[in-house]
Each structure stands twice: as structure tokens, then as C-alpha cells.
Amino acid sequence: MSGADQTPKPERIAKVLARAGLCSRREAERWIAEGRVTVEGMTLTTPAVTVGVEARITVDGEPLPQREKTRLWIYHKPPGLITTNHDPQGRSTIFDELPGELPRVVTVGRLDMASEGLLLLTNDGELARRLELPASGWRRRYRARVYGRVDAKALASLAKGVTVDGVTYGPIEAALESAKGSGGKWKESGSGANSWLVVSLAEGRNREVRRVMEHLGLTVSRLIRTAYGPFQLGKLKRGAVRPVPQKVLDEQLGTAPEGKEKSGKEGAKKKSGPQKKDTGHARRRR
Numbered sequence: 001m002s003g004a005d006q007t008p009k010p011e012r013i014a015k016v017l018a019r020a021g022l023c024s025r026r027e028a029e030r031w032i033a034e035g036r037v038t039v040e041g042m043t044l045t046t047p048a049v050t051v052g053v054e055a056r057i058t059v060d061g062e063p064l065p066q067r068e069k070t071r072l073w074i075y076h077k078p079p080g081l082i083t084t085n086h087d088p089q090g091r092s093t094i095f096d097e098l099p100g101e102l103p104r105v106v107t108v109g110r111l112d113m114a115s116e117g118l119l120l121l122t123n124d125g126e127l128a129r130r131l132e133l134p135a136s137g138w139r140r141r142y143r144a145r146v147y148g149r150v151d152a153k154a155l156a157s158l159a160k161g162v163t164v165d166g167v168t169y170g171p172i173e174a175a176l177e178s179a180k181g182s183g184g185k186w187k188e189s190g191s192g193a194n195s196w197l198v199v200s201l202a203e204g205r206n207r208e209v210r211r212v213m214e215h216l217g218l219t220v221s222r223l224i225r226t227a228y229g230p231f232q233l234g235k236l237k238r239g240a241v242r243p244v245p246q247k248v249l250d251e252q253l254g255t256a257p258e259g260k261e262k263s264g265k266e267g268a269k270k271k272s273g274p275q276k277k278d279t280g281h282a283r284r285r286r
Contacts, residue, residue, distance in 0.1 A: 010050035013039065016057065018125030020064055021104050025125075036060050065104070070253075072244040073105070073121040076236045083110040083119065094119070099241055108132055108228070109140075109204055117142070117225035118233040121241070127253075131229070134170070134202045138229025142199045143177065145222040146213055150176060150195050154216050164215045169208055173200040194221065 014028035023031065029047045031037050037044045038058045039051055051057065057064040075098070077083070082093045094107070098121075108120035108131045122128050131138060158172040177196040199209055210220045226233045230252055236242050249255075 010052045012047065013037065013044065013049045013051050013057070014047045015126065016051055017059070017064070018129070020067055021106055021123040021125050022059060022064075023125065024106070024129070031059065068103070068123055069246075070124040070127055070249070071103075071122065071246070072127075072231075072249050073102070074231055074233070074236060074242045074244060075119045075121050076233060076238050076240050077111050077116055077119040078238045079114055079116045082113055083107055097239060102241065110206075111225060112207055112210075115223040115225065116238070117223075118228055118231065118236075119225070120228055120231065132204075136229065137202075139200050139202050139227075140204045140225060141227040142209055143222075143224045143226055144197045144199050144209055144213065144220050145194055146197055146218040146220055147194050148216075148218040149193075150197070150218065151216065152176065155197070158212065162212060162215065164211050167205075167211075169205065169212060170201070170203050172208075172212060174198070 013032070014025040017023055017028040017031075017037070018025050022028070028037070032044045032047050035043050035045070036059055039049065040056050075094070077094055078097075080092065081097060082091050084093055085095055087093055091113070098105070102121070103123050105121040105123055106125050106128045108122060108128045111117065111119055120128075120131065122131075130136060152175075155174040155176075158174050161168065161170050162172070163169070174197055177198045197213075201208060209223055213220050224233075231244065
């Protein structure tokens with residue numbers, strides 16, 4: 001193969017900005033429309049522009065930061081924080097509370113204000129979107145405290161998917177967390193009882209768990225994400241951040257040296273590790 005063949009191909013400007021960890025592709029397009037992005041000194045007016053690796057790009061007059069090696073962190077999001085870069089209502093965001101030593105990061109998906117638990121952070125906006133896609137095969141797992149009578153059959157039916165208010169959700173695995181009493185018999189939740197459920201899903205749409213449980217007559221009073229694909233919350237304290245070792249990340253993404261990849265349970269299956277997919281939105285840290 002010639003040296004010319006090995007030259008990286010030009011990429012869309014929005015994709016380049018997202019990969020630098022500045023924003024999502026959608027946000028990049030908005031920035032361009034606002035006149036905040038220049039290439040070779042020319043202010044862009046359309047995102048339909050491709051750039052090479054040597055292109056001089058600025059955002060708000062600042063040069064694009066040099067791309068660093070892709071990294072991933074596990075963050076224990078406390079309840080009460082918004083998963084966004086800026087909230088018009090002035091509420092606290094996760095980026096207000098992240099440790100100062102972290103570089104510019106974006107989130108992999110979101111957790112709503114009242115939810116807590118595992119939230120993945122990365123310095124690569126492209127990777128963030130890849131990990132969000134159901135095609136990655138990475139399931140999101142939660143513990144949900146619900147108020148109301150739990151119907152085991154209704155929970156089991158969610159495995160076929162469910163439509164709520166015109167929105168169709170994919171298969172959801174849900175069951176009582178501590179449902180066995182003495183003698184190994186299943187206990188039935190009373191109509192006025194609080195119960196803990198374990199919930200697993202692949203899509204993670206906006207407020208999906210809360211809306212589906214409400215459809216079943218259950219009110220979610222607490223929601224904790226405990227795992228995202230192969231990554232576990234474990235005993236990480238609220239507000240703390242733990243880096244994913246580079247070796248583990250490479251194995252899960254399939255970027256480890258030949259013969260060493262896919263050592264994790266989910267990484268061992270092709271469908272569980274994210275493949276090369278187009279990516280779209282994430283969040284950035286100022």
C-alpha cells in the first residue's frame with residue numbers, strides 16, 4: 001500500500017469537532033450556524049464541509065485542542081444534578097461538580113435529574129454516541145424502588161416490549177430484587193408497599209424506566225443505574241470518578257493488540273462491543 005493510500009481521509013467538520021470532545025455533532029452544526037467555527041480563517045456557514053488532518057480549525061477564536069488518546073471514566077452521579085453542559089434555569093449540572101483534574105469530557109447518554117448511579121464520561125464525542133446506540137449490545141442495568149402492587153406477570157410481559165402513550169419501547173427485563181420469603185416462596189408486594197426491582201434494557205430512552213413502570217401502575221421513587229455494558233458502579237461513592245484502565249477499554253472496544261482483545265464477558269461477543277457506527281450527540285465540559 002502506498003503512502004498516499006495511508007493518508008487519513010477528510011471528514012465532516014461536525015464529526016471532527018465531536019471527536020475532539022467539544023460537543024455533539026448536533027451541537028457542532030448549531031455552532032456553525034451561529035458563526036462560531038472557522039476553517040483556515042474562514043467562518044463556516046454550513047456543516048457540509050470536509051476537512052483534512054492538517055486543517056486549521058478554531059471555535060470561538062480558540063484552536064481545536066490536539067486530539068488525545070480516547071479515555072473513559074465511570075462517574076457516580078448524585079441525584080439532583082442535570083446531565084447537561086448548561087441549564088437555562090440555573091440548576092446545578094454534573095459539570096459543576098466533576099473533579100477539576102478531569103479533562104474536557106462528554107457524557108455517554110444521560111440520567112435525569114432525580115436519577116443516580118453510573119454515568120460514563122469520555123474525551124471522545126464520537127465514542128460517546130457509539131456506546132449509546134442499541135447496536136452496541138451494551139445493556140443498561142438499574143435498581144428501581146417502586147411504590148404499588150408489583151405484578152410478576154406484568155413485569156415478565158415487558159420482555160416482549162411495550163407501547164406507552166404511542167411510544168414503543170424494546171424488550172425490558174424486570175423482576176423483583178428480593179422476592180423470596182421463608183421456604184423459598186415468592187412474596188407478593190402489597191398495594192401500599194415499596195419494592196426494589198432490577199431492570200435491564202438496551203435502548204435507555206428518556207425516562208424510559210419511569211414511564212414504563214407508571215404504565216404498570218407503579219411509581220418509581222428512586223432509580224439507580226448500576227451498570228452500563230461491562231462497566232459496573234460497584235462501591236464507587238457518590239460524586240466520585242474512576243478511570244477505566246486503558247487495557248480494559250481497548251479490550252472492550254476491540255482496539256487491543258491482536259490476540260488480547262475481548263477478554264470481558266460482554267467483550268467476548270461481537271455484538272456486545274460497539275462497532276464502527278456514526279455518532280451523534282454527547283455533552284461537553286467547559
